[in-house]
Amino acid sequence: MTTSNEAGYGPDQWPDHGPGHDGPAAESAIEARGVGRRYRRGWALRDCSFRLPAGRICGLVGPNGAGKTTLMAVAANLLEPTTGTLRVFGAAPESAEAGRRTAFLAQEKPLFRRFTVAETLRLGRELNPDWDQRAAEDIVRAGNVPFHARIGTLSGGQRTRVAFAVAFGKRPDLLLLDEPLSDLDPLVRHEMMSTLLAQVAERGTTVLMSTHMLAELENTCDYLLAIADGGLRLAGEVDELRTAHALLTGVQSDGQAPQEVARHTVIETRVSGRQFTSLIRPDGPVSGPWQASTPSLEELLLSYLRSPQAPPLISPSSYVGPQAVAA
Numbered sequence: 001m002t003t004s005n006e007a008g009y010g011p012d013q014w015p016d017h018g019p020g021h022d023g024p025a026a027e028s029a030i031e032a033r034g035v036g037r038r039y040r041r042g043w044a045l046r047d048c049s050f051r052l053p054a055g056r057i058c059g060l061v062g063p064n065g066a067g068k069t070t071l072m073a074v075a076a077n078l079l080e081p082t083t084g085t086l087r088v089f090g091a092a093p094e095s096a097e098a099g100r101r102t103a104f105l106a107q108e109k110p111l112f113r114r115f116t117v118a119e120t121l122r123l124g125r126e127l128n129p130d131w132d133q134r135a136a137e138d139i140v141r142a143g144n145v146p147f148h149a150r151i152g153t154l155s156g157g158q159r160t161r162v163a164f165a166v167a168f169g170k171r172p173d174l175l176l177l178d179e180p181l182s183d184l185d186p187l188v189r190h191e192m193m194s195t196l197l198a199q200v201a202e203r204g205t206t207v208l209m210s211t212h213m214l215a216e217l218e219n220t221c222d223y224l225l226a227i228a229d230g231g232l233r234l235a236g237e238v239d240e241l242r243t244a245h246a247l248l249t250g251v252q253s254d255g256q257a258p259q260e261v262a263r264h265t266v267i268e269t270r271v272s273g274r275q276f277t278s279l280i281r282p283d284g285p286v287s288g289p290w291q292a293s294t295p296s297l298e299e300l301l302l303s304y305l306r307s308p309q310a311p312p313l314i315s316p317s318s319y320v321g322p323q324a325v326a327a
């Protein structure tokens with residue numbers, strides 16, 4: 001295991017919020033500048049600025065009510081932002097260009113209940129000029145879902161499969177998936193993820209996928225956006241975010257973390273008996289009376305989600321620079 005320091009790639013080494021290795025030359029699938037959305041009850045999303053480079057599989061994580069669906073709905077042109085602007089491959093979400101290139105699989109999988117599966121795919125074909133009937137049919141067939149069955153008679157998981165088929169059949173360049181796996185059994189979940197990864201490898205599709213299944217992110221996503229209370233907490237490539245932190249574990253007779261820990265930016269410290277565990281962003285050498293390792297993605301996310309006061313970290317590859325927020 002390497003520490004953040006050994007890797008030599010902590011945030012202090014980041015090039016002053018300059019371009020990361022995706023660089024400005026890499027096309028942005030999504031670019032959000034100061035995006036906010038307010039409802040009568042308050043802000044669902046606030047001052048969100050980031051870019052998602054094209055070709056990435058990005059996990060979108062955060063607690064219930066954090067603003068994940070709201071962000072995806074803005075990108076899918078189902079909601080207008082109250083502040084700021086968002087672009088999909090450089091185009092406004094309401095443009096025909098962005099609409100043609102984007103598919104959104106919503107949490108409630110809205111399909112016409114009285115349509116049969118075959119009619120649902122036919123509608124997809126009629127609405128989408130780049131429609132791939134074979135890809136859509138293959139996904140339905142793999143689950144033995146009868147083409148003549150009405151959507152309203154299908155199980156939740158079968159409906160999800162048909163919704164997946166419609167989203168993939170569109171052959172989008174940007175696929176927005178809102179908790180796509182929640183009602184699938186483990187085998188189907190695995191199959192759907194394989195189909196997704198194959199599509200990404202074959203076509204370079206960009207995926208933004210909200211999920212609460214942190215363990216599954218590790219095998220699927222190479223990019224991450226974490227939001228809490230409507231604000232962006234973490235954004236960047238999974239590896240650059242992980243190696244920008246160190247997980248310190250050690251034993252102290254008084255059960256407290258040693259004072260030297262506080263020399264760094266401490267995201268979270270947990271104490272159990274005489275053992276302490278601190279997740280830090282190193283602000284210098286990390287040597288001390290502890291063992292240091294690079295946190296797993298799950299450890300990193302759990303620490304940030306448990307510590308709403310920790311300063312956010314936006315990596316160079318997702319940083320869009322300072323901008324004015326529209327009123």
Ligand SMILES: Nc1ncnc2c1ncn2[C@@H]1O[C@H](COP(=O)(O)OP(=O)(O)OP(=O)(O)O)[C@@H](O)[C@H]1O
Binds near residue numbers: 041045062068
């Ligand atoms: N139509 C609406 N009217 C009023 N408030 C809304 C509306 N839609 C969402 N909200 C509020 O906006 C906030 C963000 O909701 P959103 O659905 O984006 O969260 P989420 O991160 O997707 O949550 P979950 O993980 O539970 O799906 C919540 O406080 C929610 O109550």
